[in-house]
Amino acid sequence: MLKFEEISPSEFFYRNKEIAGFENPTKACYTIVRELVENSLDACEIGGILPDIKVIINEIGDGEENKIIKIKVKDNGIGIPKENVPYAFGKVLYGSKFALRQHRGIFGLGGKMAILYGQITTNSPVQIFTSTLGNKLIHFFEMKIDILKNEPNILRYETLENREGWHGLIIEFKFLGNYYNARKKILEYLFQTSILIPYMNLIFIDNYGSYIFKRKSTLLPKIPEETPLHPKGIDLEMLKRLISLNKKENLKDFLVKNFQKIGNKTAEDIINKLNLNPDLNVRRLKDEEIIKLYNIFKSYNFKKPSATSLSPAGENFVIGIKEIFTPEFVAYNSRKPSSYEGHPFIVETAIAYGGNIPVPVENEINLFRFANKIPLIYDSYNDVSMKVIKQINWNIYKIDIYKEPVAFFVHVCSTKIPYKTLGKEYIANVPELAKEIELSIRKNARKLSVYLNKKRLYEYQKIRYSYLKEYLEKIFDYACKLGEVEIKKVDLETIINNG
Amino acid sequence: MDKEIVLNRFKEIGKKILEDILNNNYPSITLPQRTVSNIIYDKYSKIVKLGDKKITRKASNVRQAKIFAQLLWVSYFSKENLVKKGKSCSLRDLYYNSFNDIKIKFDEQDESDKIVVEIETILGYPREYFHIIPEEKSSIFGDLTIEYTMPETHRGQRVNLQTDPDGKNIGLSIATAKFVECNAKMVIAIEKGAIFRRFVEEQVYKRLNAILIDTGGQAPRFTRMLIRRLNKELNLPVFILTDADPWGMHIARVIISGSALSAHIKDLATPEAKWLGIWASDIKKYKLPSIPLNQLDLHRLETMKKDPRYEEEFWNEQINWFLKLKCKSELEAFSKYGLTAIIDKYLIKKLSEIKD
Numbered sequence: 048m049l050k051f052e053e054i055s056p057s058e059f060f061y062r063n064k065e066i067a068g069f070e071n072p073t074k075a076c077y078t079i080v081r082e083l084v085e086n087s088l089d090a091c092e093i094g095g096i097l098p099d100i101k102v103i104i105n106e107i108g109d110g111e112e113n114k115i116i117k118i119k120v121k122d123n124g125i126g127i128p129k130e131n132v133p134y135a136f137g138k139v140l141y142g143s144k145f146a147l148r149q150h151r152g153i154f155g156l157g158g159k160m161a162i163l164y165g166q167i168t169t170n171s172p173v174q175i176f177t178s179t180l181g182n183k184l185i186h187f188f189e190m191k192i193d194i195l196k197n198e199p200n201i202l203r204y205e206t207l208e209n210r211e212g213w214h215g216l217i218i219e220f221k222f223l224g225n226y227y228n229a230r231k232k233i234l235e236y237l238f239q240t241s242i243l244i245p246y247m248n249l250i251f252i253d254n255y256g257s258y259i260f261k262r263k264s265t266l267l268p269k270i271p272e273e274t275p276l277h278p279k280g281i282d283l284e285m286l287k288r289l290i291s292l293n294k295k296e297n298l299k300d301f302l303v304k305n306f307q308k309i310g311n312k313t314a315e316d317i318i319n320k321l322n323l324n325p326d327l328n329v330r331r332l333k334d335e336e337i338i339k340l341y342n343i344f345k346s347y348n349f350k351k352p353s354a355t356s357l358s359p360a361g362e363n364f365v366i367g368i369k370e371i372f373t374p375e376f377v378a379y380n381s382r383k384p385s386s387y388e389g390h391p392f393i394v395e396t397a398i399a400y401g402g403n404i405p406v407p408v409e410n411e412i413n414l415f416r417f418a419n420k421i422p423l424i425y426d427s428y429n430d431v432s433m434k435v436i437k438q439i440n441w442n443i444y445k446i447d448i449y450k451e452p453v454a455f456f457v458h459v460c461s462t463k464i465p466y467k468t469l470g471k472e473y474i475a476n477v478p479e480l481a482k483e484i485e486l487s488i489r490k491n492a493r494k495l496s497v498y499l500n501k502k503r504l505y506e507y508q509k510i511r512y513s514y515l516k517e518y519l520e521k522i523f524d525y526a527c528k529l530g531e532v533e534i535k536k537v538d539l540e541t542i543i544n545n546g
Numbered sequence: 547m548d549k550e551i552v553l554n555r556f557k558e559i560g561k562k563i564l565e566d567i568l569n570n571n572y573p574s575i576t577l578p579q580r581t582v583s584n585i586i587y588d589k590y591s592k593i594v595k596l597g598d599k600k601i602t603r604k605a606s607n608v609r610q611a612k613i614f615a616q617l618l619w620v621s622y623f624s625k626e627n628l629v630k631k632g633k634s635c636s637l638r639d640l641y642y643n644s645f646n647d648i649k650i651k652f653d654e655q656d657e658s659d660k661i662v663v664e665i666e667t668i669l670g671y672p673r674e675y676f677h678i679i680p681e682e683k684s685s686i687f688g689d690l691t692i693e694y695t696m697p698e699t700h701r702g703q704r705v706n707l708q709t710d711p712d713g714k715n716i717g718l719s720i721a722t723a724k725f726v727e728c729n730a731k732m733v734i735a736i737e738k739g740a741i742f743r744r745f746v747e748e749q750v751y752k753r754l755n756a757i758l759i760d761t762g763g764q765a766p767r768f769t770r771m772l773i774r775r776l777n778k779e780l781n782l783p784v785f786i787l788t789d790a791d792p793w794g795m796h797i798a799r800v801i802i803s804g805s806a807l808s809a810h811i812k813d814l815a816t817p818e819a820k821w822l823g824i825w826a827s828d829i830k831k832y833k834l835p836s837i838p839l840n841q842l843d844l845h846r847l848e849t850m851k852k853d854p855r856y857e858e859e860f861w862n863e864q865i866n867w868f869l870k871l872k873c874k875s876e877l878e879a880f881s882k883y884g885l886t887a888i889i890d891k892y893l894i895k896k897l898s899e900i901k902d
Contacts, residue, residue, distance in 0.1 A: 511608050518611035521649050522563060522573050525618035529560025529625060534568075541570045 068471070069164050072113045076224035077232050079164065080104070082157035083120040083218060084237070085421065088244065090124025090216060094180065095267055097246050099123045104253040106226055115169055116226050119219040126179040126214045129186040136162060136175060136218075137192050137199020161222075166191055168223035172202055176217040178209050185209045226253070232424055234258065239415055239422030243360050243458060245367035263370040268358050275307045277352035278344040279389025280463065286341055290329050298332070299325035308349045317343055352391040354384030357460045359393045360420065368399050368456060375401035376498045378491035387479040392461035394483040398491040400499070404452040412436055413454035418464045418474060425472035432457040434476055435485045444496040453495070457484060515543055549629060552675050556625040559668065563618065573614060574604040577668045578810060585809045587854035592817035594804040594855065596667075603664075612649075613661070619650045620661050621676075628677035632696040634718050637662065640678055667810040672767050674718060682766035685713030685739075687746055688730050688757030690776075692723035711746055713760060721768040725780060731755040733776050734822075734893075737763060737788040737797055741877045741888065748889055754897070757782070765801055767814055773801060774816045784816055785897065790824035790834070791874035792846040795864060803855050822896050826867030829875045832892065835882055836873035843874060 068078035084100060091098035103119040127135050136159065162173050175188040189203035230253070237251055237260055245263040252258075281289070293301055302314040309317070318325045320343055321336065332340070360367075365379045381395040407413050416423040416432055427433055436455060441448050448455075459474060467475040474480065519539045527534060559575070566573045578584065579599040586597045605614035623643060628634055635643070640662070641655040652658040662673050669675070690707045694700040696719060704726060707714050714720060734756045736742045742760035745751070751758055757776065761769055776782045786801055788794030798821035804814050829836050839847075847865055850856050856865060868874070880888035 514608045515611050517649060518608065518615045519567075519573070519605065521615035521647075522605055522611065522618055523567055525615065525622045526560045526563035526567065526573070529556055529618060529622050530562075530564050531557055532561065532564055534564065537567060538570070539567070542567065542572055545570055 069160065072223060072225040073228040075164060075222070076116065076226050076229035077236065078157075079118060079161040079222060079224070080229075080233050081236060081421070082161045083118065084240070084249075086158045087120060087122035087124055087216070088247065088420075090122055090126070092268065093270060094125035095270065096123060096125070097262065097265060097267065098244075098248065100247065100249045102249065102251045104226065104251075106254050107221070112227070113223050113225050115221055116224050117219070117221050119217065121215065121217045123213070123215040126177045126182070126216055128179055129177070129184075132175060132177060132186065132188050133190065133199035133201060136173060136188075137190050137201070158218075162218075162220060163192060165220040165222035166194075169221045171221045173218065173220040175219075176207075178214050180214045181212075182214065183209050185213065230255075235424055236422055239417070239424070240420075242367040242371055242415060242456070243364060243417050243420050243422070245363050245370060264363050264366040266363055266366070268360065268363065271358040272355045274353050274356040275305055277308060277386075277389040277391070278306045278347065278349055280352060281306075281341075281344065281389070283338070283341050286344075287337060290332060290337065293329050296329050297326045298323060298329050301329040307353055308351075313347075313349070317347065349389075351384075352386045352389055352462075354386075354391040354393060356462055357384065357391060357393050358420075359395050359460050360417075360458055361395070364395060364397055364456065364458065368397055372399055372404050372454070373402040374399035374404050374454075376495060378494035378498075380487045380490045382483045382487050385479055385483050387465065387477050390461055390463040390465075392459060392480065392483075394480070394487050395458045395460075396484065396487040396491060397456040398488070398495050399454045399456070400495055401452050404454045406452050407449055410449060412448055415454065415456045416474070417456070417458040418466075418471075419460050420458070423472055423474070426468075427473065429467065430473040431476045431481050432474070432484055435481055435488060439485070439489065439492070441492075444492045445499060446492065446495060455488065457488075459484075512543060516540070519543070552629055552669070552671065553625060555669050555671075556621050556629075556676075559621060560618070572604050572606040574602050575614075575617075575668065576600050576602045577664070580663070580667055580810055582806075585806050587803065589854065589857070592803050592855075593815045594806060594809050595812070596809050616644070616650055616652065616658070617661050617664060619644070619647065620658065621665060624665075624676035624678060632698045632701070634677040634679045634697075636679060636681055663810070666808075670810065670812050672771065672808065672811045672814065674721060674768055674771065677718065679718050680766055680768070682762060682768075684716045684762045684766050684769040685742065685760045686716055686720065686757065686772070687711070687713040687742070687759075688733075688751050689728070689755075690725065690730060690757055691727040692720065693726050694719050694723050696722060707757070708751070713742065713746070713758070716759075716766070716769050716772055718768065721772050721775075725775070728757075728780050728782075729755070730757045730782060733757045733759060733773060733782050733784045735759040735761050735765065735769075735773060735784060735786045735801060735819075736877075737761055737786075737794055738877055741787070744885065745889070748886055750889055750893070753889075754894075761797065761801075764797055767808060767811075770801055770804075770814045770816070773819065774813060777816045777818055784819035785822040785900070786819055787822050787877065787893070788824070789874070789876045790826055790829050790836075791839075791876075792843055792850060792865075792868060794824070795821070795861075796846075796850070799855055799861070820900055822900060823892070824875060824877065824879075826864045826871060828892075829871060829873065832880075834875040834879040836871075836875040836879070839868065839872050839874055844869075844872075 069075040080102065084102065087100045088098055101121040105117040106114045107117055108115045165173065172189050172191045176185055178185045185207040187205040187207060188201060190199050190201045193200045237249060241247060241260040246265060246267055248262040249260040250257065289305060298318055299314045302309050302317060303311060315325065321339055359381055365377055368377055377397060377399045379397040382393060384391050384393050386392060404413065414427055414433055414436065416427060416430055446453060459480065465475045465477045467473055516539055519542065523537055563573045577600065578596040579601045584597040584599040585594065587594050603610065603614065605611040637659050638655060641652055641658045644650050644652045644658060662678055666673055686707055688707055691704055692707065693702060693704045700719065732754065736758065739760050739762065742758055745758050750756060759769065759773065773784055777784050786798040788797050802815065802817055802819045808814055847868055851865055856862055877888065880892060883891060
């Protein structure tokens with residue numbers, strides 16, 4: 048069985064380049080912006096703060112395609128206590144948390160990968176300014192990661208007076224990337240983020256200009272609760288690691304404390320099945336006993352996982368769509384929590400029609416996908432939502448999704464998004480998920496269909512009225528000529544209205 | 547065919563529609579129903595006509611209002627541009643004329659043709675009365691002097707219909723002309739141009755004192771109108787000569803009783819006209835060369851058996867003869883006995899038989 052062994056951060060990085068989204072200079076550029084913006088959004092949301100984020104990108108040097116790029120991101124989040132800074136930015140840790148809460152990414156790891164990538168490609172340090180709420184000082188760090196020791200190496204530390212009561216984080220570093228190619232995707236990512244996170248205010252500046260994604264809502268999402276893992280949602284390696292982290296707990300306490308949906312009774316039941324002593328120290332479990340426990344987890348009939356750890360966008364979703372696209376019609380629907388393989392998930396979708404929603408480019412579908420509030424930009428063709436939309440018979444709703452100004456918005460939130468590839472760009476066709484997406488989209492489609500039918504009827508009646516009037520005018524005209532009578536004025540509208 | 551009557555009818559229609567509009571009602575018009583169930587054969591008068599069923603057209607929806615507007619336009623066009631000015635046009639001309647008004651414009655000629663039939667039904671007159679004329683060919687030859695009433699350029703001009711050996715084409719002008727002087731004693735309507743020609747060459751008009759008419763197959767309505775006028779206004783007996791087959795028989799029957807297609811129009815039938823031949827029974831009697839009836843002929847005979855116009859004993863017998871002999875014969879078949887045999891050996895004999 049695989050055992051966890053210590054590896055150096057750079058090795059870790061190279062092993063996980065694809066997972067982390069650094070496989071090429073263009074993708075790396077996009078990933079760095081994304082990771083930093085998402086860390087900032089997290090830091091604001093956790094503190095119940097409306098995010099104010101500023102991103103500055105400067106291309107330095109004359110490289111043909113890959114250039115040294117300086118990135119600076121500033122937020123107004125909760126900040127990081129000065130004593131945590133060296134380890135938060137200067138040491139690559141493996142997933143340190145086993146409690147689950149819906150995150151945009153796995154906490155901090157993505158950000159650290161970004162910094163590490165910068166250091167590896169440019170050999171330059173990262174600069175950090177931070178202050179927590181109410182802190183009278185701003186702490187400045189210039190540091191590198193000691194790659195061999197996996198330890199922070201602080202080059203400079205200074206404090207500044209925090210006169211304006213600022214809190215948050217400023218992070219600045221250099222990396223080698225292809226910004227020219229990534230720029231379009233980055234702007235698309237920011238634009239789509241502003242749809243789902245309309246309470247964000249973001250200023251983006253690069254060598255070519257500046258963009259402001261203005262706040263359109265002051266409604267902050269509820270902070271998801273931390274919940275323990277559901278027993279069906281854990282894999283064997285995680286289970287082993289979880290056990291190795293517990294030093295003194297007995298088997299029964301271990302099960303009750305570390306997992307949701309396991310109470311005293313269920314724990315006893317499981318221990319019975321294992322044929323073990325409930326007081327056995329969990330560290331004493333043999334490999335084959337761990338495997339047995341794992342198999343019981345898979346087959347046992349637990350209650351469905353709790354969804355309190357999830358944070359759907361809700362009303363903000365609709366606000367974002369309305370403010371950005373000013374559509375003539377929006378239908379939003381949120382499904383009840385569901386689960387697959389022990390992972391809870393919630394699907395929310397919206398359909399918007401008209402206004403600034405464009406007519407799709409030939410044979411395309413206007414689809415905006417989000418996973419845990421992150422817009423998914425690449426590979427939309429393979430996504431479960433695209434598949435669901437394509438297999439619906441739109442004739443029954445009298446909507447031509449290829450020719451009409453209609454757009455679909457799908458947000459999946461889950462403690463584990465079932466991405467199909469390492470790049471995390473599209474969601475796999477998981478039947479439980481596909482079903483919920485379809486039901487949600489269909490519900491909105493019905494509403495849109497009703498709206499469009501009413502609209503068509505109204506337009507038909509308007510046209511009918513004007514045509515009828517024109518023909519009645521003709522009839523009147525020729526009847527006068529035929530009857531050789533001269534009448535100047537006639538009230539044709541009364542006829543139509545009475546009829 | 548009085549111009550003033552037609553003009554007045556159009557005027558009445560216009561006033562009726564205006565009345566509807568001024569009373570805040572959708573314009574409507576009531577006319578006899580032209581469906582099969584309302585086409586009846588009056589055994590007493592021997593004429594096919596429409597029954598009492600009526601329908602009302604109302605301009606209360608876009609489709610009906612458009613048709614209604616088109617109907618009024620056609621009426622207006624006929625009244626002002628044709629009847630008043632003594633001019634005429636074909637169905638095709640009418641269709642193209644509608645292009646002048648984008649709201650009225652017909653998409654297909656079929657649509658304007660239907661509206662013309664609709665107006666015929668409302669007025670009870672054939673479209674020839676409002677100067678929308680067919681293009682069929684049919685001719686007349688005989689000692690009849692007429693005076694044109696239209697077009698204006700020919701009004702008052704007189705012509706004797708014996709002046710042209712090819713016969714005069716029967717059109718609006720002849721159909722509407724005044725009969726000034728007639729020395730003929732009968733009318734012979736012939737299905738075929740070749741036989742008509744022979745009758746002229748052999749001076750049948752002189753020998754029998756007859757007006758000859760080439761119906762060119764099924765007689766056009768102008769021709770049927772003219773035949774009726776010759777019968778009613780000049781008291782001339784009318785005899786019809788056709789091939790000995792179900793189709794020829796029907797040509798005769800339509801001249802006598804009218805057709806289902808023009809059941810909505812009065813004054814087209816000549817119930818006193820007589821079918822001279824060739825009868826089915828004549829094929830055997832005169833030992834005429836014949837050819838077998840084909841499927842189509844047999845089918846036609848079966849349909850005719852159910853047609854009330856053929857209920858009379860004589861006509862029913864003829865159908866049965868055809869079904870028994872299972873063959874048919876043409877007018878030209880008499881040429882077996884020489885080119886003039888049809889006149890010498892048949893026509894004269896038949897006329898005396900029928901008169902008896």
